[in-house]
Amino acid sequence: MTEVLSPETVEDAVALLAEHEEAMPLSGGATLIAMRNASLVEPTHLVSLDRIAALRGITRTEEGGFRIGAMTRHCETAACADLTGSFYVLRRAAGMIANRVVRNMGTMGGSVANADPAADYLPALACCDAVLDIAGPEGRRQLSILDYVEDWYETALEEGEIITAITLPAPVEASSTYRKIARVSGDYATASCAMSLDADGQGLRVAIGACGPGPLRDRDGEAALRGKLDDPAAVAEFAGRLVALADPVDDVRGSAEYRLRLIPRLVTSVLSELTQQKEMA
Amino acid sequence: MMAKKVLHSLTLNGEQVDVATPSGATLLETLREDLRVLSSKRGCNQGVCGACTLLVDGKPVRACLTLTARCEGHEIQTVDGMGEDHVMATLQRHMVESGGVQCGFCTGGVLISARELLAEDPMPSREAVKTALSGNVCRCTGYRTIVDAVVGAAEELAQ
Numbered sequence: 001m002t003e004v005l006s007p008e009t010v011e012d013a014v015a016l017l018a019e020h021e022e023a024m025p026l027s028g029g030a031t032l033i034a035m036r037n038a039s040l041v042e043p044t045h046l047v048s049l050d051r052i053a054a055l056r057g058i059t060r061t062e063e064g065g066f067r068i069g070a071m072t073r074h075c076e077t078a079a080c081a082d083l084t085g086s087f088y089v090l091r092r093a094a095g096m097i098a099n100r101v102v103r104n105m106g107t108m109g110g111s112v113a114n115a116d117p118a119a120d121y122l123p124a125l126a127c128c129d130a131v132l133d134i135a136g137p138e139g140r141r142q143l144s145i146l147d148y149v150e151d152w153y154e155t156a157l158e159e160g161e162i163i164t165a166i167t168l169p170a171p172v173e174a175s176s177t178y179r180k181i182a183r184v185s186g187d188y189a190t191a192s193c194a195m196s197l198d199a200d201g202q203g204l205r206v207a208i209g210a211c212g213p214g215p216l217r218d219r220d221g222e223a224a225l226r227g228k229l230d231d232p233a234a235v236a237e238f239a240g241r242l243v244a245l246a247d248p249v250d251d252v253r254g255s256a257e258y259r260l261r262l263i264p265r266l267v268t269s270v271l272s273e274l275t276q277q278k279e280m281a
Numbered sequence: 282m283m284a285k286k287v288l289h290s291l292t293l294n295g296e297q298v299d300v301a302t303p304s305g306a307t308l309l310e311t312l313r314e315d316l317r318v319l320s321s322k323r324g325c326n327q328g329v330c331g332a333c334t335l336l337v338d339g340k341p342v343r344a345c346l347t348l349t350a351r352c353e354g355h356e357i358q359t360v361d362g363m364g365e366d367h368v369m370a371t372l373q374r375h376m377v378e379s380g381g382v383q384c385g386f387c388t389g390g391v392l393i394s395a396r397e398l399l400a401e402d403p404m405p406s407r408e409a410v411k412t413a414l415s416g417n418v419c420r421c422t423g424y425r426t427i428v429d430a431v432v433g434a435a436e437e438l439a440q
């Protein structure tokens with residue numbers, strides 16, 4: 001038996017989570033209710049975040065980036081025409097999550113909190129250098145998405161904390177996209193690649209999904225690759241560094257070895273897609 | 282163990298219904314166990330199979346992943362309350378004519394997903410139909426006749 005609580009402010013939600021030891025925050029429920037139905041979790045209280053107006057909506061920040069409320073559904077992100085250029089990757093990833101029905105339910109905050117290694121938002125957000133806004137018993141804080149996943153299903157989120165928003169910093173002049181390798185449409189990724197290519201053709205940001213506990217991003221490698229994107233050997237070396245950082249598992253979606261082979265192919269193929277797009281524009 | 286029950290006031294297919302349901306129940310449990318509305322099927326109870334799909338405020342969601350407590354003040358529609366809807370009626374007829382229905386367990390969910398697709402994309406390709414129905418598992422038909430039905434309904438509706 002679970003009691004459902006519906007606070008209307010972030011402060012009340014945090015207080016309720018602190019008050020009840022076995023309470024859990026509930027966003028879309030697409031993962032949490034499925035887990036409860038399977039008796040994998042047995043919370044005494046579910047603190048529903050759906051009545052908290054402050055957690056909703058996608059708004060532009062003063063810096064020209066975006067603040068995406070944690071309760072924003074995947075379907076809203078997938079339909080947000082303002083997410084262009086270096087942020088298009090996030091819109092594209094949202095549209096590839098599961099199917100329309102699940103996209104009507106799941107939220108960005110819930111997906112990030114759940115930190116499934118094969119989920120689509122984490123690599124897309126890593127590619128955008130997103131920042132998480134967090135509220136908890138000790139107050140509010142911000143955390144870079146790159147410091148967020150600590151191990152398999154382990155994150156830097158502390159007991160009793162909730163994600164309130166995901167902030168995208170000021171945009172860079174770039175085009176971006178998301179590629180997902182999955183067995184069938186609607187499945188979780190076997191491997192995925194989020195990439196954004198600077199408009200001047202010099203720099204690149206890449207994050208690989210489903211090949212380790214969290215998204216793989218190699219900023220030193222990106223810096224070394226600057227200005228050498230038309231040199232296949234340099235690109236191959238960069239992809240090799242991502243392979244070295246990867247720590248994939250064997251599962252029903254593919255073997256670890258297959259995933260390691262996908263990484264360089266994804267990097268070259270997505271880079272050539274973005275380069276061609278730029279040449280045609 | 283008997284779970285503590287709570288009272289909820291819901292809007293189901295345009296009518297106000299009051300129901301006592303276990304605290305923390307899913308909408309699927311409340312509909313099937315407490316209200317005996319059986320059109321939403323319980324397949325996986327995990328959000329995967331699509332057999333429980335219904336509309337909340339006009340949008341398809343999984344009833345097995347939706348809490349009844351969060352439905353107060355929202356409009357719930359099940360497939361049996363949608364017979365008057367022209368698009369739905371056309372889809373239903375094509376499903377029957379093309380052999381898209383065998384045991385019928387998946388059919389309600391398939392129809393709701395298909396109707397959502399046609400609202401957004403009135404002339405979908407076969408590929409688009411398959412993608413839109415990727416969250417609806419059917420263990421009888423092999424899917425081809427279901428895709429035929431959706432494409433056939435779209436063509437008829439476009440005339």
Ligand SMILES: Cc1cc2nc3c(=O)[nH]c(=O)nc-3n(C[C@H](O)[C@H](O)[C@H](O)COP(=O)(O)OP(=O)(O)OC[C@H]3O[C@@H](n4cnc5c(N)ncnc54)[C@H](O)[C@@H]3O)c2cc1C
Binds near residue numbers: 033110113120
């Ligand atoms: C059939 C199916 C297919 C799917 N396919 C994909 C896919 O291809 N790609 C993909 O990325 N995802 C996929 N998902 C997952 C989906 O995107 C979920 O919606 C998401 O992982 C969880 O989001 P939610 O809002 O439903 O969170 P919930 O289920 O409500 O919560 C998930 C977890 O996060 C905690 N939590 C929720 N909100 C917060 C918050 N704001 N702060 C802190 N903790 C919080 C909860 O306590 C819980 O532990 C799939 C899900 C289903 C059911």
Ligand code: FES
Binds near residue numbers: 323330332334
């Ligand atoms: S019973 Fe809800 S999706 Fe299978």
Ligand code: FES
Binds near residue numbers: 381418420
């Ligand atoms: S007709 Fe039997 S499951 Fe689809």
